[in-house]
Amino acid sequence: NAGVTQTPKFRILKIGQSMTLQCTQDMNHNYMYWYRQDPGMGLKLIYYSVGAGITDKGEVPNGYNVSRSTTEDFPLRLELAAPSQTSVYFCATQRGQRTDTQYFGPGTRLTVL
Amino acid sequence: GDSVTQMEGPVTLSEEAFLTINCTYTATGYPSLFWYVQYPGEGLQLLLKATKADDKGSNKGFEATYRKETTSFHLEKGSVQVSDSAVYFCALSGSGGSNYKLTFGKGTLLTVNP
Numbered sequence: 001n002a003g004v005t006q007t008p009k010f011r012i013l014k015i016g017q018s019m020t021l022q023c024t025q026d027m028n029h030n031y032m033y034w035y036r037q038d039p040g041m042g043l044k045l046i047y048y049s050v051g052a053g054i055t056d057k058g059e060v061p062n063g064y065n066v067s068r069s070t071t072e073d074f075p076l077r078l079e080l081a082a083p084s085q086t087s088v089y090f091c092a093t094q095r096g097q098r099t100d101t102q103y104f105g106p107g108t109r110l111t112v113l
Numbered sequence: 114g115d116s117v118t119q120m121e122g123p124v125t126l127s128e129e130a131f132l133t134i135n136c137t138y139t140a141t142g143y144p145s146l147f148w149y150v151q152y153p154g155e156g157l158q159l160l161l162k163a164t165k166a167d168d169k170g171s172n173k174g175f176e177a178t179y180r181k182e183t184t185s186f187h188l189e190k191g192s193v194q195v196s197d198s199a200v201y202f203c204a205l206s207g208s209g210g211s212n213y214k215l216t217f218g219k220g221t222l223l224t225v226n227p
Contacts, residue, residue, distance in 0.1 A: 033214060041219055042220055043215070102213075103158075106156045
């Protein structure tokens with residue numbers, strides 16, 4: 001039982017490049033989230049999904065896209081990377097109640113130069 | 114909108130000292146409240162939670178009580194250990210909306226010296 005896995009752990013991109021951050025869970029949770037963590041700023045929600053085929057924007061969606069074709073996978077796509085997207089990205093899952101715990105992956109540290 | 118304000122860090126304590134990290138929130142209705150901990154190089158993990166007023170969450174010697182009258186959820190531990198060194202985040206899940214996203218405070222870095 002791996003929980004929530006994220007790949008890659010680290011990545012350096014050049015301005016204008018694209019990449020996909022992978023997130024996979026084996027907990028059979030319906031809800032999945034992408035957050036970004038900037039130094040001293042807590043975490044901000046980028047996108048979320050309440051189930052396969054359903055996604056919606058969070059607080060800071062600009063420059064990102066997501067898809068959810070299966071319960072297990074929730075990839076985050078960066079198109080035309082910009083220095084402002086330098087951050088640590090966390091994927092999280094939740095069973096489906098407001099009081100339920102969110103389980104976080106280990107994160108992807110992305111630098112855009 | 115919802116917001117969380119927590120004590121600015123960093124906080125440096127000696128082993129066995131008493132810890133308090135203050136957290137206050139703004140939210141409509143009846144949010145659920147959480148403390149998450151992030152150890153160096155790792156993701157966040159739940160430390161404790163409380164889902165209604167006057168509930169006390171506790172885990173690993175840490176405690177926090179949901180105080181609706183003061184909109185607070187302060188984290189306490191009676192005797193900290195070196196292994197408690199980490200970043201602590203207070204968070205809430207609001208009672209409205211179609212998703213259960215967490216609204217986080219900025220985090221408090223705790224360093225415990227032997």
